[in-house]
């Protein structure tokens with residue numbers, strides 16, 4: 176039994192059915208189209224809507240809103256299955272999922288009643304808006320301002336690198352209400368893209384990640400009604416970071432999916448490619464490189480699945496998630512490069528997914544806290560555990 180089969184055996188029948196549905200969708204829709212999406216250099220909105228029509232955005236959404244209320248572990252495994260074929264699509268889809276679940280949970284009931292039906296159909300796509308052109312890792316340094324006006328808040332500023340922003344209809348925007356208060360001044364607002372003052376910018380040219388639909392937008396005298404504030408100053412910063420361990424864990428799972436795919440493709444190719452009277456896989460030097468990759472993939476999964484279990488048990492997953500994301504990100508980049516090398520020049524061709532996976536792995540080293548930010552977190556754990564008398 177593989178580690179993944181062992182893990183899935185601990186989930187419920189409904190969760191295993193959801194994972195099987197995601198696997199089938201990824202094989203039918205993502206695998207045959209991922210290359211074309213990359214070449215078209217645009218967000219695959221129709222395929223995202225098809226994923227919604229098949230219910231892949233309902234995993235964690237509460238039942239009272241029409242969701243399936245399944246576990247984080249289930250979502251993490253869905254991410255792994257989809258990223259096996261394309262990281263960018265998986266990342267876009269999980270953000271559609273998360274934006275809707277968060278909107279339903281936190282937004283004003285009237286807003287939920289008005290907009291949730293369109294989100295459930297995949298018509299209205301959501302985005303999480305933290306990063307700005309001048310503030311990424313240092314989230315507390317955001318410069319988008321929220322100024323109180325009659326009946327609402329006027330928002331001014333710019334966001335950058337926002338997933339799905341190329342097509343989003345709704346963004347959860349974090350803005351500073353009082354710069355003198357630092358992170359305690361930040362509040363969260365649901366911003367509607369069809370209201371005056373929301374100005375969408377052209378999507379970023381992004382190697383290997385067009386399906387993410389990453390772009391920026393500006394807010395110029397955008398007035399958010401009072402009820403659009405979903406997190407008050409003092410709460411928003413903590414709320415923004417509350418989902419971060421989950422995000423780090425599912426990104427680690429996406430790395431597992433991409434590395435497994437790369438090992439499988441390189442092994443199959445190397446078993447068929449003949450040279451010097453044998454196959455590439457007969458060459459011990461090449462074979463051992465792929466074994467090293469498989470060895471680290473086992474360790475990546477052990478770390479990632481452990482973090483997921485802690486999240487579902489509502490434990491403190493900060494350390495486990497940081498270990499999973501750092502290790503998985505670093506190892507995936509290193510080993511996909513070796514898988515490409517094992518295939519000779521053919522490994523570079525777009526007919527194979529390896530270079531696209533390599534870009535996905537590099538993108539994964541930035542999203543939801545860079546590798547260096549994981550080091551910072553783990554460094555603090557070391558000092559707390561061993562550095563004090």
Ligand SMILES: Cc1cc2nc3c(=O)[nH]c(=O)nc-3n(C[C@H](O)[C@H](O)[C@H](O)COP(=O)(O)OP(=O)(O)OC[C@H]3O[C@@H](n4cnc5c(N)ncnc54)[C@H](O)[C@@H]3O)c2cc1C
Nearest residue numbers: 303304305306310311312313336337338389541543545547
């Ligand atoms: C494809 C993609 C999609 C994204 N989607 C979203 C999204 O949906 N919503 C959103 O809000 N953001 C999103 N982001 C932004 C992402 O969260 C940021 O890229 C990330 O937080 C890093 O910020 P930065 O790129 O501005 O780098 P910076 O913060 O400018 O960092 C520059 C370098 O300094 C390093 N560094 C920073 N702080 C430290 C430190 N304390 N110690 C050591 N080194 C440090 C960083 O690791 C990095 O190598 C996305 C990014 C990408 C690439």
